[in-house]
Amino acid sequence: MQAIGIDIGGTKIAGGVVTELGEIVAERRVPTDAGDSGAIVDAVVEMVRGLRAEHPDVVAAGVAAPGFIDAAQSTVYYTPNIPWRNEPLRARLAERLDLPLTIDNDANAAGWAEFRFGAGRLASDMTMLTIGTGVGGAVIVQDRLLRGGFGTGGELGHLRVVPDGLPCGCGARGCIEQYGSGRALLRMANEVADADPTGVGRALADLRATRGELGGHDVSDLLQAGDEGALAALRELGGWLGQAAASLSVVLDPQVFVLGGGVAQAGELLLEPVREAYLAHLPARGYHPEPEFVIAELVNDAGVVGAADLARVHAAAR
Numbered sequence: 107m108q109a110i111g112i113d114i115g116g117t118k119i120a121g122g123v124v125t126e127l128g129e130i131v132a133e134r135r136v137p138t139d140a141g142d143s144g145a146i147v148d149a150v151v152e153m154v155r156g157l158r159a160e161h162p163d164v165v166a167a168g169v170a171a172p173g174f175i176d177a178a179q180s181t182v183y184y185t186p187n188i189p190w191r192n193e194p195l196r197a198r199l200a201e202r203l204d205l206p207l208t209i210d211n212d213a214n215a216a217g218w219a220e221f222r223f224g225a226g227r228l229a230s231d232m233t234m235l236t237i238g239t240g241v242g243g244a245v246i247v248q249d250r251l252l253r254g255g256f257g258t259g260g261e262l263g264h265l266r267v268v269p270d271g272l273p274c275g276c277g278a279r280g281c282i283e284q285y286g287s288g289r290a291l292l293r294m295a296n297e298v299a300d301a302d303p304t305g306v307g308r309a310l311a312d313l314r315a316t317r318g319e320l321g322g323h324d325v326s327d328l329l330q331a332g333d334e335g336a337l338a339a340l341r342e343l344g345g346w347l348g349q350a351a352a353s354l355s356v357v358l359d360p361q362v363f364v365l366g367g368g369v370a371q372a373g374e375l376l377l378e379p380v381r382e383a384y385l386a387h388l389p390a391r392g393y394h395p396e397p398e399f400v401i402a403e404l405v406n407d408a409g410v411v412g413a414a415d416l417a418r419v420h421a422a423a424r
């Protein structure tokens with residue numbers, strides 16, 4: 107049984123036909139106009155119709171969208187970058203598509219793909235942190251995606267790690283998103299450059315002076331080159347993520363933590379401080395079995411694969 111997966115991102119909409127083994131057999135991509143809700147719906151409808159015309163045997167379509175989705179997998183409560191507020195997205199699509207449809211949070215879809223076909227495939231309990239511009243999360247408990255009673259469970263980016271800490275886009279303060287995201291890494295890199303512009307922060311300060319401001323690629327280039335200043339910023343970031351993971355372990359007790367998103371491309375450089383901080387903050391240290399910390403395996407297509415598989419599973423259970 108094949109299903110269609112659609113991943114609505116801030117800059118593009120990606121779609122594909124996905125097999126039961128998680129293989130993409132057809133793929134499409136269009137740019138997103140994030141400010142225009144109607145245009146996004148039109149683009150999704152067109153993409154599903156096009157993919158279905160080529161693969162008439164698909165049994166369902168799953169849509170992964172950013173933001174908070176309800177437990178019935180039909181309404182988007184809130185999306186930060188697209189003007190959706192209590193948007194009945196499934197109903198809007200169902201009016202125009204004669205196919206079983208499900209809507210899921212994009213980080214949940216990516217996490218599900220990682221659990222089924224990627225770095226979490228050998229575990230029954232997996233926690234994923236997606237470290238992009240912000241921090242996304244997905245939780246698998248005993249082989250099931252945790253959605254929570256209202257559908258918004260697993261929003262791990264808004265776990266509070268610092269009481270009265272930095273203000274977050276969600277309206278609260280001290281969320282891990284402000285300490286463990288790509289945006290936070292840039293802030294930390296700038297702080298290293300400010301603190302010691304002729305010493306450890308020199309390469310960062312020089313690059314900032316040349317560029318006008320530091321970008322994510324600048325920091326990752328310096329990390330790959332082994333620059334001490336960039337590594338110090340990454341260690342600080344990893345320290346916060348490790349602390350958050352220790353708190354998450356108390357509740358979820360996963361066998362594996364999967365780190366995904368652009369910042370996770372740093373690989374072992376990131377995993378090392380995460381593991382260290384995790385162990386330092388873990389209750390019953392030394393007596394608690396240690397979970398694995400690994401980097402996500404499905405880098406670009408996880409949202410498409412996960413959305414399709416969730417839709418397929420949902421259709422099969424009907």
Ligand SMILES: [Zn+2]
Pocket residue numbers: 263264274275276277278279281283
């Ligand atoms: Zn927050």
